[in-house]
Amino acid sequence: MKRTAVFVAIMLSMASSLFCQEASLLTNQNRKLFAAYLFENRDYLRAAEEYTFMNAQEQNDTLLYNAGLCYFKMAEFEKANAMLSSLSNQKFQERTRLLQLKIALMQKSSALDSLSHPEFYPTPEINQTYKRLSILNQILNGTIESRATIEQNFNREDVSSLQNFNNSFAHPKKKSPAAAALLSALIPGAGKIYTGNYGDGVTAFLVTGLFAYLTVENVYHGHPFRTWLFGSLAAFFNAGNIYGSFISARNYNVENAHHLENDYDTYLNERDYFVPKEIEEPFK
Amino acid sequence: MRRFFTFIFLLTSLLSAQPELKTHLAYASLLYNQEKYFDAVTEAKRVEFFDSTKQFAFETNFLIAQSYKRGNKLSDAAVYFTKAEINARNQQEFLQSKIEQIKVNILRRAFTQVNNQLDKLESDSRFSGDSSAFKYWRGWNYLFNDEWEKASELFGENDSTAQLKILCEQVQKKKYSVSFAKGLSVVLPGAGQFYTGNYFSGILSLGWNVLWGYVTVKAFNAERTFDGMAIGSLLWLRFYNGNLTNAEKFAKERNEQASDEALQFLQKNYQGPKP
Numbered sequence: 001m002k003r004t005a006v007f008v009a010i011m012l013s014m015a016s017s018l019f020c021q022e023a024s025l026l027t028n029q030n031r032k033l034f035a036a037y038l039f040e041n042r043d044y045l046r047a048a049e050e051y052t053f054m055n056a057q058e059q060n061d062t063l064l065y066n067a068g069l070c071y072f073k074m075a076e077f078e079k080a081n082a083m084l085s086s087l088s089n090q091k092f093q094e095r096t097r098l099l100q101l102k103i104a105l106m107q108k109s110s111a112l113d114s115l116s117h118p119e120f121y122p123t124p125e126i127n128q129t130y131k132r133l134s135i136l137n138q139i140l141n142g143t144i145e146s147r148a149t150i151e152q153n154f155n156r157e158d159v160s161s162l163q164n165f166n167n168s169f170a171h172p173k174k175k176s177p178a179a180a181a182l183l184s185a186l187i188p189g190a191g192k193i194y195t196g197n198y199g200d201g202v203t204a205f206l207v208t209g210l211f212a213y214l215t216v217e218n219v220y221h222g223h224p225f226r227t228w229l230f231g232s233l234a235a236f237f238n239a240g241n242i243y244g245s246f247i248s249a250r251n252y253n254v255e256n257a258h259h260l261e262n263d264y265d266t267y268l269n270e271r272d273y274f275v276p277k278e279i280e281e282p283f284k
Numbered sequence: 285m286r287r288f289f290t291f292i293f294l295l296t297s298l299l300s301a302q303p304e305l306k307t308h309l310a311y312a313s314l315l316y317n318q319e320k321y322f323d324a325v326t327e328a329k330r331v332e333f334f335d336s337t338k339q340f341a342f343e344t345n346f347l348i349a350q351s352y353k354r355g356n357k358l359s360d361a362a363v364y365f366t367k368a369e370i371n372a373r374n375q376q377e378f379l380q381s382k383i384e385q386i387k388v389n390i391l392r393r394a395f396t397q398v399n400n401q402l403d404k405l406e407s408d409s410r411f412s413g414d415s416s417a418f419k420y421w422r423g424w425n426y427l428f429n430d431e432w433e434k435a436s437e438l439f440g441e442n443d444s445t446a447q448l449k450i451l452c453e454q455v456q457k458k459k460y461s462v463s464f465a466k467g468l469s470v471v472l473p474g475a476g477q478f479y480t481g482n483y484f485s486g487i488l489s490l491g492w493n494v495l496w497g498y499v500t501v502k503a504f505n506a507e508r509t510f511d512g513m514a515i516g517s518l519l520w521l522r523f524y525n526g527n528l529t530n531a532e533k534f535a536k537e538r539n540e541q542a543s544d545e546a547l548q549f550l551q552k553n554y555q556g557p558k559p
Contacts, residue, residue: 025305025308214514217510
């Protein structure tokens, strides 16, 4: 009986201590489960903290990759790149390269070219993703020459859109600032109308025309002060209009390029940059 | 005998599980009290994740929501107060989470949503004894919606909120009528600016309008019709319009200033319950 009581007591204490270790919310095993839950719920910052904490203890590439992936999801590309670049395990190489390629494409970075070596991407699926990302980058530079290159690598419904983007990047709509200034010098407001600012163009034409008319009127009626006043105003408005037309053309070009890049970004974001979903999921 | 030991083992495990979560929840609360809101959310979420029986679901969600609220993440706070409401175990917890949702929505200036939520609570027979609390928060809702007069009426229905009523009345008195300021400036340029206390701007406005009005009238009297039209439309009308715009702008600015000062005063000095 005594023996049994002692045995029960030992069992109880063992069970408690075993449980304490197992059930502690802060064991690395539980932290992993919790980090995966946070990642799934898009709480990437907390997930990154959990992975980073565990990695500091375990020095494990899986944890480091997952932490990098969290920062990638938060669009903190510098931190993500730093973590992904320090991975030594070969099994992460392909995914890491693809993520870095995507980051470079998203940031329109020149690092993209240095990552674009097919030998990094040996498996067919990864190779296909690499090719796509590489083509998307070439479209951004407007350097795709044949439609076939796009057709071979993308679905039919995406081909025409991508081809259009390629054409737009290769031959962007531009207005010449010099031509706009010259037009406005010849006919006040014409340069603004050339750059699509119709309201400004008509206003410039009317205001400059009005001051010019008042100048001429006052010349005929022999009012020298008013002639100088309205003449100066006409010259001032016209000079402003010529300069404004020059700037307007330059703004048109910048805005156009900006809109095109935004449209391209939106289009790629909607399709997740044609990168398979599993590449952006944490390793178990 | 083996069954007996297995039973003992499971019982011990089960008894140990609760303190572990409870201790961790207390730790999360401690972090919240230390104003470490980010960490408080992390630890409360950890408890929520491992709490398979959902026994602490209300507490964890409530704590997460409060931490988000303190961290000024009001949308997240609203989501977690709603989760707390879903996990409420009794009428008191339900009401507590509802009121917290209302307070967050007041801060988010979701005026209509707050009114709808209060309407629902007022029509709920379970909370018929809490109507003064609902009126109180409705008052705050009007206050945040810049409707000080309505807020004052609601606070005036209860003696304990007389201080708020007086403050609302004071703010209302400080307010300028935008349409009156504009109307004054229509009749006499610059008068609207004088009304709002912007004397320098008022004098300037009056001066410009008198000058260009005089030049325009003089041009018409001298039968220089075109000059009169040009000066009248390009200069006089422009200054007259500017005068109207200024009167409206100054009145609105003064009103915003009065509201902001009152809200800041409430935030720093009011001792009663605040959103």
